[in-house]
Amino acid sequence: MNYLEILKLTDHTELKQTAGPKDILKAVDEGIKWNTASVCIPPAFVSEAAEYAAGRVRLAVVTGFPNGYDSTAAKLKETETALKAGAAETDTVMNVGRFVSGDYAYCLNELKALKSLSGDKILKVIVETCFLDEAQKRDACKLVMDAGADFIKTSTGFGKGGANVADVELFRECTRGAIGIKASGGIRSFEFAEQLIAAGATRIGASALVSLAEKL
Numbered sequence: 001m002n003y004l005e006i007l008k009l010t011d012h013t014e015l016k017q018t019a020g021p022k023d024i025l026k027a028v029d030e031g032i033k034w035n036t037a038s039v040c041i042p043p044a045f046v047s048e049a050a051e052y053a054a055g056r057v058r059l060a061v062v063t064g065f066p067n068g069y070d071s072t073a074a075k076l077k078e079t080e081t082a083l084k085a086g087a088a089e090t091d092t093v094m095n096v097g098r099f100v101s102g103d104y105a106y107c108l109n110e111l112k113a114l115k116s117l118s119g120d121k122i123l124k125v126i127v128e129t130c131f132l133d134e135a136q137k138r139d140a141c142k143l144v145m146d147a148g149a150d151f152i153k154t155s156t157g158f159g160k161g162g163a164n165v166a167d168v169e170l171f172r173e174c175t176r177g178a179i180g181i182k183a184s185g186g187i188r189s190f191e192f193a194e195q196l197i198a199a200g201a202t203r204i205g206a207s208a209l210v211s212l213a214e215k216l
Helices: 003-008 021-034 043-053 072-085 096-100 104-118 134-146 165-175 190-199 209-214
Strands: 010-013 038-041 059-063 089-093 122-126 151-153 180-184 203-206
Touching: 003 010, 003 190, 003 209, 010 021, 010 180, 010 209, 021 038, 021 043, 021 209, 038 043, 043 059, 043 072, 059 072, 072 089, 072 104, 089 104, 096 104, 096 134, 104 122, 104 134, 122 180, 134 151, 134 165, 151 203, 165 180, 165 190, 180 190, 190 203, 190 209
Parallel strands: 010 038, 010 203, 038 059, 059 089, 089 122, 122 151, 151 180, 180 203
Antiparallel strands: none
């Protein structure tokens, strides 16, 4: 793949805690310029980003980010607000604490509610693989599929680890093409992104790839 093809599969990300309106709109400009799959931003900036983008690039918004332990009601309200403001996709963090404690029913019910609210808008579920063992990763794939979500996503980029080829291959084995796979966290080269895509990723989440493209 060439770098332009990789960028078409990339959610160009601006999620730094210090990012302000100018940073968000700059990311929107970059997403438009490089024809990225979306621009992924914090929920506080959706309205102005949507107005500025004017449909020229899709907006993905994180919810329950980055820890996932917000109440279900809070996640639903955050998601509803983001979608009404112009988000085309949401990337929500699964309640990892509930999940690793074995409370799968809580996580399933929460994700089902989020997908019901999202309707035909894309819902990606971040399962934060760095905190899961292999059996839990397999269970997470089943749970995300059972919830009707559109993507399973590896990482927030704020945990102790990010995307790796082995996890993406495992997700591909478990999902068998039923849902998308988004690899994110620590993707700082087109070579690594291409490896993840070859392993089965159908989306890449990265903040570094556009900067690299600008230097080519």
